[in-house]
Amino acid sequence: MKIDPHLRDAVLAAVPSLRAFAISLSGNVDRADDLVQETMLRALANIHSFQPGTNMSAWLFTILRNLFRSEYRKRRREVEDADGSYAANLKSQPEQNAKVEYNELREALAKLPADQREALILVGASGFSYEEAAAISGCAVGTIKSRVNRARNRLAEMMSLDSAEDFGPDRETQAVMGGTHRR
């Protein structure tokens, strides 16, 4: 298949941020890379529907987001991670989550409803405007704004609780001592 070199380069150039988006969404590097690969195949198969001059990156993000959502629905039969299965999956595969330093954030992100997590990542990490994020998620700008706000507040709540615990009685010491006493 002949691919227009400009389009090919634009697709490849978007891969690093597509991966970052996919990893943030799924919390799993292998699954994220499969998502990116499927996104590229889907994009190249439908490249005629890409409007030259429009934002290639936003177009690819839309495809990836929709793939993720439909896969998610298939797997979980629901959009929200109400039963915490996403979080459980995340914890069972720590070796696939590259950096330990972000574990706290990852765990907090995993506890957010999928739509809030998606909105926060698009606006807060990918750097899309509210308008672009709304187009990618297929919802109103106001909806994106409120999702981002709720996500920020919930994360702050979760992570300030965590840091309060960190500064409280030494948890590790307590665990060790508790262990000695109980055994």
Next chain:
Amino acid sequence: MTDDKPGKPEQPMTMHQNPQKDGARLSKEIQARIGQQLRSMYDDVVKEGVPSRFAALIEQIENSDDQPKDTDSSKGSRG
């Protein structure tokens, strides 16, 4: 983008006379810290660049006669 450093208060410390205000300030600091962590976690992946499997995938598609297989007929660009 803000350039708040984690742990650095946005405003000079005030007397702790208004717990609600302190709470709001703390929450603002936490939000700034979370925002920065989120971006740096994301950017760490971006900096990894294009893994070879994706460049190879494009090459493979270019060298094949077929269209890339599109398992789902629906367009990806719809919400």
